[in-house]
Amino acid sequence: MFEILDFVSRRERVTAKVIARELDVSLSTCYRLLGILVDEGYLEKLPRCGGYRLGPAIPLLYGRATGRFLETSVEPVIEELAMRSGRHAYLGVLDGGQVTVAQVKSPPESPPVGVVRGFHGASHALALGKVLIAGAGPDGxxxxxxxxxxxxxxxxxxxxxxxxxxxxxxxxxRGLAIDVEEFAENLCCIAVPILDRDGRTRGAIGISTSARRFDSELRALAPMVRRAAREASDILEEQNQPMRGVLADKVQQKPPRG
Structure with a gap:
């Protein structure tokens, strides 16, 4: 199966007959394995030419390992938080031991943002970074x-x-971090962790406001950030559901195709 995936990745639209010949397996066995891989989303069958290409499950596996799928998966949550709160909203992920700001969403007609998308570093001075460092535990x-x-x-x-x-x-x-002008003057932030099913921190959602507004807005903004983090955690849980079957069982039980 891994040889098939490797071969298809190098020769898109390749047919079952070519795969069987190149990998020295019977055509019936090849069809059976291709069927399993297609069912599980690791390959896609192209109807016109009858060939195969890599399926959507491949980038999903990579995204699970790197956390990068969070950037696109929870983007609507970040955008909604910005609209609902009227403040800049952020997604932070841990990259190389430091916080990276992966998403920044702004409400309409807002002033320039304090921390831009792609910013990397200063984790101890930003609420997003504090959540991520704390989530790594004492060793982190x-x-x-x-x-x-x-x-x-x-x-x-x-x-x-x-x-x-x-x-x-x-x-x-508390499950919540704040920074009050710790990174930049007049910039205050609130952040909450995005958790997986095992309670591990996979990212952080936050919003920022001014020092002048912070004390009066904290009570209202904190529940908004917590709600957004729960929604993002639910998305993470859905993304990390196991594939629909166990490949080993299918290899043993599924009848040959051909």
């Missing part, structure tokens, strides 16, 4: 401090390891 916190240090961006930035550890323990308990 230790590794972050050792690898990246605690750079000072404003007078409010946490720059002491013990202080950061205490702060992130609170983040884990």
């Amino acid at each position: 916190i230790e590794e972050y401090v050792e690898c990246y240090g605690l750079e000072k961006f404003t007078p409010r930035t946490i720059t002491e390891k013990r202080h950061l550890e205490d702060h992130l323990r609170g983040v884990m308990v």
Whole structure:
């Protein structure tokens, strides 16, 4: 089966007869294996030429491993949060031990955003980053401090390891992180983790507001971010459902095609 996938990836629209000949298997066995792969979405059968190409399950597997599928899967959730709150909304993912801002959505007629899409770094000073570091547990916190240090961006930035550890323990308990002008003046953020079925942090959703508005808006904005994170977690759960069958069982039980 892996040989078939590899062969098809290099020769799109290749037919079953060519695959059987090149891989030195019987045509009936080849059809049976191709049928299983098509049923599971790893291959697609092209009706006109009768050939095969890689199916949608292949990029889904890669997306599960890298987390990149989150960027497109939860985009509507981020957009809705921005519209509902009237504030900039963000998706953050952990990449190389640092937060990367994978999505930024803005409400209509909004001023320029404080943290742009593609921004990478400053995890200890951003609510999104705090959620992701805290989600990595004590070892993740230790590794972050050792690898990246605690750079000072404003007078409010946490720059002491013990202080950061205490702060992130609170983040884990509350399931919510905030930063109040820790990365940039007049920029305040709220973030909540996106969790998988095992309770592991796979990303973070957040919104930003100004320092002037933060105290008065926190009570209203925090539930909005929590709701969006639950919706994103539900999407993650749906995306990570097992494939419809067990390939080994199908290989044994499915009758030959041909």
